[in-house]
Amino acid sequence: GAGVSQSPSNKVTEKGKDVELRCDPISGHTALYWYRQSLGQGLEFLIYFQGNSAPDKSGLPSDRFSAERTGGSVSTLTIQRTQQEDSAVYLCASSLATRNTEAFFGQGTRLTVV
Amino acid sequence: AQSVTQLDSQVPVFEEAPVELRCNYSSSVSVYLFWYVQYPNQGLQLLLKYLSGSTLVKSINGFEAEFNKSQTSFHLRKPSVHISDTAEYFCAVSDFGSGNTPLVFGKGTRLSVIA
Numbered sequence: 001g002a003g004v005s006q007s008p009s010n011k012v013t014e015k016g017k018d019v020e021l022r023c024d025p026i027s028g029h030t031a032l033y034w035y036r037q038s039l040g041q042g043l044e045f046l047i048y049f050q051g052n053s054a055p056d057k058s059g060l061p062s063d064r065f066s067a068e069r070t071g072g073s074v075s076t077l078t079i080q081r082t083q084q085e086d087s088a089v090y091l092c093a094s095s096l097a098t099r100n101t102e103a104f105f106g107q108g109t110r111l112t113v114v
Numbered sequence: 115a116q117s118v119t120q121l122d123s124q125v126p127v128f129e130e131a132p133v134e135l136r137c138n139y140s141s142s143v144s145v146y147l148f149w150y151v152q153y154p155n156q157g158l159q160l161l162l163k164y165l166s167g168s169t170l171v172k173s174i175n176g177f178e179a180e181f182n183k184s185q186t187s188f189h190l191r192k193p194s195v196h197i198s199d200t201a202e203y204f205c206a207v208s209d210f211g212s213g214n215t216p217l218v219f220g221k222g223t224r225l226s227v228i229a
Contacts, residue, residue, distance in 0.1 A: 033216060040123070042221030043158075043204060056216055091158070093217075102148075103217055105158040
């Protein structure tokens with residue numbers, strides 16, 4: 001596609017429900033990142049995928065968070081038993097490589113847990 | 115592990131005045147450095163980057179940043195800002211040591227240009 005696509009753009013969910021956030025990266029990009037953006041907290045790294053390597057999950061805040069990337073393309077971030085502190089904008093980015101090339105960001109999914 | 119510190123969370127500045135947004139990083143290996151910008155209600159986009167070579171890098175809209183290895187800094191500057199520069203600016207680092215490492219961001223600096 002022309003850019004990184006994320007869906008939904010907005011999601012309101014009740015506390016305790018599970019949510020799935022989708023990211024469709026730029027075609028051919030081997031690296032895919034998930035970040036969380038909260039007011040005053042900047043971009044918090046969550047997880048990233050690089051090719052066929054095992055994902056780096058070191059940024060996931062709890063075991064309620066998980067992500068997968070199917071076929072080296074689309075990724076889904078799942079948050080189970082959502083809490084109010086999970087409310088944030090979840091950003092996905094992709095790049096050709098992890099280190100020296102530009103990461104392209106999607107518009108994000110704004111998650112509100114009520 | 116790398117980390118990035120942006121010392122100022124908010125910087126108000128009058129139009130046509132100069133501005134400097136500070137960024138310091140910590141890493142045990144050599145790094146690549148980036149500045150990303152997020153305009154109001156828009157996604158993040160790359161502003162400029164340092165990979166190697168000249169330590170002074172420039173963007174197309176008049177910003178520049180200088181890599182200072184001894185001070186582990188990558189401050190962003192513009193000699194004369196415009197209203198349209200109002201945005202949030204994020205400094206990021208990625209190391210080019212062995213293995214894969216993610217792009218690590220600072221907490222951001224909100225630049226507000228006042229007419």
